[in-house]
Amino acid sequence: MDDSYLALYDVRGIQNYIYRTAKLADVIGASVLVENIILEALKYSIAVLDTSLDYCLDWYDSKDVFEYKDMNQYDIEVLFIGGGNAYVLFKTKDTMREINKIMSRYIREKTYSLELVCAFVKKSEHYSKDYVSLIQQLNEVKAQITNVKPIGALPIMEVEIMTGYPIINQRQESTETVSKRKAKPEEDETKILDNLVTQKGEDSLLAIVHIDGNNMGQRIVRLIADIEDYGTAINTMRRLSYNINKYYQYAFNQTKEYFDAKRSKEGKKTIRPIIVAGDDITYICNDLYALDSVEYFCQLIANHAINEQPGQAPDLEQYGFSVCAGVAFVGSHFPFSVGYNVAESLVKSAKEFAKKKENKDGERIGNYVDYQIVKNIHCSDLKTTRLREYVTPLGENLINRPYYIKVESDTEKLKSMDQTIHSYRQLRSNVEYFANNEHIPKSFVKEIRNTYSLGSHYMRELVAFLESRQYQMPEQKDHMEMYDQNKNALYYDAIELVDLFALAKKGSD
Numbered sequence: 001m002d003d004s005y006l007a008l009y010d011v012r013g014i015q016n017y018i019y020r021t022a023k024l025a026d027v028i029g030a031s032v033l034v035e036n037i038i039l040e041a042l043k044y045s046i047a048v049l050d051t052s053l054d055y056c057l058d059w060y061d062s063k064d065v066f067e068y069k070d071m072n073q074y075d076i077e078v079l080f081i082g083g084g085n086a087y088v089l090f091k092t093k094d095t096m097r098e099i100n101k102i103m104s105r106y107i108r109e110k111t112y113s114l115e116l117v118c119a120f121v122k123k124s125e126h127y128s129k130d131y132v133s134l135i136q137q138l139n140e141v142k143a144q145i146t147n148v149k150p151i152g153a154l155p156i157m158e159v160e161i162m163t164g165y166p167i168i169n170q171r172q173e174s175t176e177t178v179s180k181r182k183a184k185p186e187e188d189e190t191k192i193l194d195n196l197v198t199q200k201g202e203d204s205l206l207a208i209v210h211i212d213g214n215n216m217g218q219r220i221v222r223l224i225a226d227i228e229d230y231g232t233a234i235n236t237m238r239r240l241s242y243n244i245n246k247y248y249q250y251a252f253n254q255t256k257e258y259f260d261a262k263r264s265k266e267g268k269k270t271i272r273p274i275i276v277a278g279d280d281i282t283y284i285c286n287d288l289y290a291l292d293s294v295e296y297f298c299q300l301i302a303n304h305a306i307n308e309q310p311g312q313a314p315d316l317e318q319y320g321f322s323v324c325a326g327v328a329f330v331g332s333h334f335p336f337s338v339g340y341n342v343a344e345s346l347v348k349s350a351k352e353f354a355k356k357k358e359n360k361d362g363e364r365i366g367n368y369v370d371y372q373i374v375k376n377i378h379c380s381d382l383k384t385t386r387l388r389e390y391v392t393p394l395g396e397n398l399i400n401r402p403y404y405i406k407v408e409s410d411t412e413k414l415k416s417m418d419q420t421i422h423s424y425r426q427l428r429s430n431v432e433y434f435a436n437n438e439h440i441p442k443s444f445v446k447e448i449r450n451t452y453s454l455g456s457h458y459m460r461e462l463v464a465f466l467e468s469r470q471y472q473m474p475e476q477k478d479h480m481e482m483y484d485q486n487k488n489a490l491y492y493d494a495i496e497l498v499d500l501f502a503l504a505k506k507g508s509d
Contacts, residue, residue, distance in 0.1 A: 004072055004123040005096050006079075008134040009038050009086040011107065012115045012142065015344075018275065021162050022335035024192065024284075026177055029184030031275045033111055038086040038103075039078070041116070045102035046076060053095070064310065065238040070231040079234050082241030083216070083278060087134075089123065096120060112176040113165070117141055127233035128225060162337070193332045195269050196286050204332040205500070207290030210343035211297065211325045213279030214354065214365040216244065219306055219319055243308055244278045247321065251300040252276050252283075258296060259289050262502070279323070282340065287329055288502040291371060294325045295405050295424060298367040302407035316409040322364075324350035324402070327371040328379075329500060338377045345382040346370040350402040353422075361413040369424065370402035373496065390492075392455040396483055398492040403427050421488055430494035431501050433474045440471045442498075449495045456483050 011034070018030040039057065046053055055076040059066055068079065075095055079087040090096035104116045119137035121130050158167045165174035173181070197204040220240055227233040252273070259270035263286065270289050274282040285293055301321045305314035314320065326346025330339040350368040353359060359366070372379060379385050390398040403424040404417035418425055434445050444466060451462045459482040463473065473482070473491065483489055 005090045005093050005120050006123050006130055007088045007096055007118055007120040008138050010117045010138060011037060012117055017114055019337045019340045022337055024336050025184050025189040026180045027274060027336055029180035032183045037107060041103040041106045044106050045099045048102050049098055059238055060242050065242045068231055068234040080238045080241045112179050126228045127230045128227055192272060196272055196284060197332050198286060198288060205287040205329050206332050207285045207287050208328045208330060208339040208343045209283050209285050209290055210347050211281040211323050212347050214322045214324060216279055223307060240306055243306055247301060247304040248279050249276060251297050252281055254300055255293055255297045259293050287500050290327045294369045298323060298405045299407055302409050320409050322367045324354055325369040329373045338380060339374060341380045342372055342374050346372055349382060353402050361411045364411055364414060366410055366414040366417060367405040367407060368402040369405060392453060394455045396455060396487040398452055398489045400488055400493055421484060427494055430474055430491055431497050434495055435498050445495055445498060452489055452492045
């Protein structure tokens with residue numbers, strides 16, 4: 001009789017933990033702390049508990065995944081790690097419980113405030129049944145468990161504003177912040193930012209880019225839903241998790257290399273990664289290359305698929321990767337946490353649009369990017385900000401975000417979005433047009449931007465004036481019309497981006 005137990009581990013609140021700070025140095029340190037935190041905790045726990053335990057923690061190497069044979073030969077075996085979760089098989093329940101205690105303590109001591117959550121089931125002969133039970137149990141545990149936090153501050157203590165934890169030193173830092181600082185690599189925060197900005201100064205901008213895969217969970221569930229045999233199921237899941245990590249890491253590394261090369265003659269970098277964990281990616285980027293870096297990433301990741309096998313062509317039609325991205329343009333000394341929250345809201349905005357029935361093709365979702373120039377901390381409330389700042393007195397919409405990024409592997413229905421006002425290709429073309437002084441002088445471009453917010457009547461007057469000076473809008477049927485039939489501004493987004501594209505900078509020189 002098999003008395004093994006399958007455990008599913010998750011660490012609560014990692015995103016909030018990483019970005020719960022206004023300082024980039026703390027974000028970097030936190031991302032280092034949480035990288036592979038579950039596996040590190042498991043290794044530590046095994047060493048503390050009993051060195052005679054027979055265990056296997058490796059399920060892949062640099063070349064490929066290892067085959068799982070379902071032999072139950074180990075006391076502890078990592079089946080696979082993916083999506084921020086770890087699946088571990090224990091030969092006995094007692095071993096699992098003892099390991100869990102040590103892991104929980106290790107994570108708390110290492111990070112100060114993060115909490116380990118575990119769900120487990122007795123292993124049966126039916127993997128799909130066990131998998132569903134695990135996911136349900138984990139969701140129930142997360143919903144019901146008390147959010148245990150470190151001891152709070154007494155009334156006589158000062159607290160750190162961002163964390164709410166007691167201050168422990170003269171730098172006004174909590175234990176959590178100190179832990180993050182200790183984990184940060186030896187690099188000066190100011191130099192990181194100076195290396196990325198186009199030019200130093202109060203007006204210098206950076207972009208915080210957040211990328212997230214589309215429908216990953218649904219696709220994984222569909223691929224394993226009917227697999228009963230443990231060996232087949234584990235090998236399938238290992239392949240899927242491995243592919244997600246491999247191809248997203250590859251796409252990011254290639255993107256970074258490509259755009260860093262553009263500024264190499266200046267001795268500067270373009271992209272600085274913050275966290276690259278499967279299909280969840282965040283990086284800081286020079287403002288002039290941010291949107292194009294997202295497009296480049298989309299083109300790369302679209303060439304691969306979640307179930308791609310060695311030596312086989314990827315099934316892009318059914319399981320090709322697509323992403324939604326958010327780009328928050330912020331001042332180089334703006335609180336990082338606010339910028340990230342905006343970027344996260346932008347991804348949510350892009351996903352909501354991409355998943356509308358009329359915009360997707362069955363389960364297939366296109367690649368979309370949304371962006372925002374962050375002027376104050378209130379931009380985190382994206383919908384309110386856009387209703388307040390991007391709608392004219394007559395109810396006309398100034399912005400058409402998010403934008404669809406066309407890739408060759410998309411279906412024809414998805415590609416049809418490239419012919420709409422949500423086309424990234426057309427947005428980029430319009431930016432290039434308005435950046436060229438031979439088309440329209442820069443002073444007039446700024447006047448167009450400012451007049452747009454007054455409404456269509458004022459815009460017609462301005463366009464008539466510009467045409468009398470032989471300056472025309474980008475080619476269309478009616479040069480006088482600056483809105484479409486649905487009251488959406490045709491060029492506001494492009495004009496707002498004129499100073500935020502490297503191609504536009506070249507065009508205005």
